[in-house]
Amino acid sequence: MITLKHVYKQFDISKKRHIKALNDVSLTIQDNTIHGIIGLSGAGKSTLIRTLNQLETHDEGEISVFGYQDIKRLNKESTRMLRRRMGMIFQSFNLLESKTVLNNILFPIRVQRKLHQADYQKAYDIINDVGLKGYASSYPHQLSGGQKQRVGIARALINDPEILLCDEPTSALDPLTTKQILALIKRLKHKHHLTVVLVTHDMHVIKAVCDEVTVMHEGMPVESGTIDNILFNPTHPITKELVQLIGFNMHDVAKKINKPGLVMSLKFPKHLTGESLISTCINKLDVEINILFANVTPNTEGIMLINVNGSEQNQVKPYLEKQGVVIKDA
Amino acid sequence: MHDFDMYFKAFNETVYMTLISTIITFVFGLVLGVLLYVTSAKGLKPNKQVYAFLSAITSIGRSIPFLILIVLLLPFTRFIIGTILGPSAALPALIIGAIPFYARLVELALLEKGKTLSETGVSFGATNTTIITRIMIPESKASLIRGITVTSIAIVGYTSIAGAIGAGGLGNLAYLYGYARNRQDVTIIATLLIIALILLIQLIGDLIVKRFTPN
């Protein structure tokens, strides 16, 4: 578990200009999850992820990882040890151009000690695992962007880290390659029981892989939760705009609709996805339900926006809630 | 003395001065350049005072005209070489003139990919020494070699200035015969030999870059 408590980080541009890149960040990142951090440019996402391995030291607050109370207080050697327990991948891949794929991947071990035969075996296994079979002796400039990021991922995993930090790992890639790289990260997360922290400005990336999301705005986390909850119940204006971008525009729809009656948002838990609750409800209660919007979350929960007659809402609401549907007024 | 022997001797002297100076400049320029990079604002361990000091020496060293540098260094040269005449006596001035030149090129080369590369190393848990010696320098090999090639060519130019005041070499020949004895043909041949030497250095530099970079 990674915990941040009241973390602050300020950059002093000049004597008079200071940028509060992190402005009271408190956040918990659970083990074995893919935790997305999204926000507009300049929101402080990169600064946040870089404090986790102390590429950036925070000014105030505590960051606890691996049972250390505050990683800022570790000495140099312990900080290096901490970093070796975390892999990091970058937007621009940051491969060593003068080294082959194999040597790039082995490099994090090489900086610590002499290589053993077993290290080579391990590197070849990882090369196969990330889909680069046959590329061990290629140089980075001979690879495509997607392949380069695969090397980056392999290199980040060579030390068996428990945490994988990703700062915009797919922002330099096309949509299809992005999808493949995200799928790879997801698979490797399961295989190696990783905790993944993933910074992105693309809501599609969040939707594709993240279990949990934190929305950053002006150095502050303004909203945090499971992807399904964020999609169903975004509260911050930025979050509302972000979820619209991936087809969850019910807030817009709700605002535009000017039918009489009541507009409600419904969330159907997973186990209800196969049921025909709405039509049963209409038949049983003899009411009218107008469906304005419907979509399915990444965890296959249904989200729906309905419009019911004012006098019938007192029947509809209790009925659906009894079936296990979560309801909120829109 | 036959003309051929004369050219041969002068050519050898120029090659000797250039080679020794280039080798020593490479070592010390690299060290100074790395220190400049490390302490610069965007370096691994920024240190304003140290950087300002190193940077000032480097800039001053680069801005003293070479002819004046030779004269300034005369006592020093006499002290460590024992004479102020001949190719060896030119070495201190050549080296001291070239080190700041190369050091700046090294600093620029390292800064070019500096931030991303050093952070990558830091994220692996590498020490600063490892980052410099195993990441920054190897990744900047091509620029560092191109830099020493340019420096070496500049040194050839300096040797001709040094030659004019008694260091020997092709510069000396061109000056002595062409200017003092009005033998244009010697000046032209000496110039052609200097050009040939410069082209050779460039060629060797390019070959080394090719040999050491994957492509």
Ligand SMILES: Nc1ncnc2c1ncn2[C@@H]1O[C@H](COP(=O)(O)OP(=O)(O)OP(=O)(O)O)[C@@H](O)[C@H]1O
């Ligand atoms: N080293 C630095 N020096 C000065 N200012 C910085 C530095 N790093 C970040 N900042 C500033 O801090 C703020 C947050 O930057 P950060 O890089 O964390 O944003 P971000 O959310 O990652 O944005 P982007 O999506 O553009 O990458 C920005 O205003 C940025 O200009």
Ligand SMILES: [Mg+2]
């Ligand atoms: Mg960023």
